[in-house]
Amino acid sequence: MPTAPDFALGLAALGRPAYINLGRTGALPAHRDVEAMREQCHAVLDAAYAAGVRRVDVARSYGRAEEFLAGWLDSRGHRDVRVSSKWGYAYVGDWRVDADVHEVKEHSAERFARQWGETHDLLGEHVGLYFVHSLTTDSPLFGDLDLLLALGGLRDSGVRLGFSTSGPDQAGTVGRALELEVEGRRLFEAVQSTWNVLETSVEPALARAHEAGVEVFVKEGLANGRLAVDPPARVRELAERHGVGPDAVALAAVRARPWADVVLSGAASVEQLRANLAPVELDPDELAGLAEPPDRYWATRAALAWD
Template sequence: MEYRTLGGTGTVVSAQCLGTMTFGNESAQEVAHAQLDRFVERGGNFIDTADVYSRGRSEEIVGRWLAASPGRRDGVVIATKGRFPMGDGPNDAGLTRAHLTRALEASLRRLGVEAVDLYQAHAWDPLTPIEETLGFFDDAVRAGKIRYAGVSNFLGWQLQKAALLARLRGLAPIVTLQPQYNLLARDIELELVDVCGHERIGILPWSPLAGGWLTGKYARDAAPTGATRLGEDPGRGMEAYGPRNAQERTWRVLDAVRRVAEGRGVSMSQVALAWVAARPAVTSVILGARTVEQLDDNLAAADLRLSGEETGLLTEVSAPVMGDYPYGPLGVDQRARTLPG
């Protein structure tokens, strides 16, 4: 297992992070604990959860696993999130000081810990000034309840504003961004990756396998069936499957991933995970698995290093469509400047 620093901090985390969204829903506690055991056995030390995952059950399952072995808490870096509703009241959501205070206290109780290493705003809140949220983060750091602050699902301007305000006001910095990022979803490269690079913010990609697409489990023009996330919910399955299936780019990417995987004798999942792990500013890739067997396959990607030729092929075939301006050729030319001579 490779290790990296958590954004611009000195805390060291594994380059793979165990995501726990399946815990308490798709993965029963016994299976979840087996995943946690296997992840740590393979050198993983970074675990990500959220209060809304199975409405708190995910955090409770992680908490019971931490409590089962003395000293286990000191060996792992725990991240969780708050923002979405956990109750029916009008103030039971958002990035307000009041809601996040209650959400954090509840997460600490479910996890059975005095502090979490990384507390993340699960998404932007258009009703709450970001200054209020940053103030809450800073107070929570000073109170010893969180060690670092991060955000998820922010746009470029939102992340830059938060990072700049925190620095100018001497508040706890934003150290991580958790966005969707994979070979089929590369739009964060338009602005967010550059913001993260300039601000020393580590990227924690979620859905690195594009909801199972990059595993090769779906076929062209064949509706998802069987034991897959899309197959088990036909309505949601077709809603998510149809648009992506209709894009020729999807199948070009899958064909390229399959070609690299067959040439290496590894799974398509491992190729897709290795590609995103090597992208600029990426700190740790969040793995989501239903079973220990799925996790084992994903963990094997930690030892896979793609060649320059393989990386080039995948990067070229998956290039996002940017148009001409402001992200395409005309916009790039407008912003270009080189030294004379």
């Protein structure tokens, strides 16, 4: 029997005033200044820790998420929290909900060096896993020897490396990235991909990665809130049967995958976190047949508004 995957709290919705998760707006403070968001973030982190969650996932592009997390770790004194972060996107939203652009991606040796320095300055030895943020098959990373050698140097220093994926060809990215070697050793030990009952196309690739000993993180298990706010009828029926919210059912479908090692919750409030963590046992195939064509799924995601 496979062991149940860990939960991790992702701070994408808690480190900046705007994000694309549906159902987030009403969960946040009315005034999203830095201090209000810091307090909200710390409250959710406290609730997650009390519930037994010992993993937290952040990124350089999540506004002040690394700063908020560093302050929380320092003030609480927790030494058993496992932190993963990401580099590649830079936050450029200037703490505005109505910014024209909120983040900009660049996979270069210069950005990696700068952002790893920023992450390490804030979180130090807490960071045990560092992801390339939103790798795609056409990323310049694959042909950038200087960047690959720099990543290999960080790996050799004892920090585990991973990559996250986005877009309709996640499976192709997973396959290509796991073939990368630097100085005769596989570069990446972890992958973080989008899988939910509406977007299942990466599943065979993630199953192969897990079988090869790569740690598999699943993000966007609620399809950026779509499965919580406007779920398919089958998800609603199961939620009513189990006496939980549709979010718990959608995340239970992720936890039922035998290849999933870590399942991310993107909760924006204590109430959302508790709803996400509600225990539900599902058969792996109980929600089969709901998936959309990947191109349509990702077009819908791209059209979600930042608010």
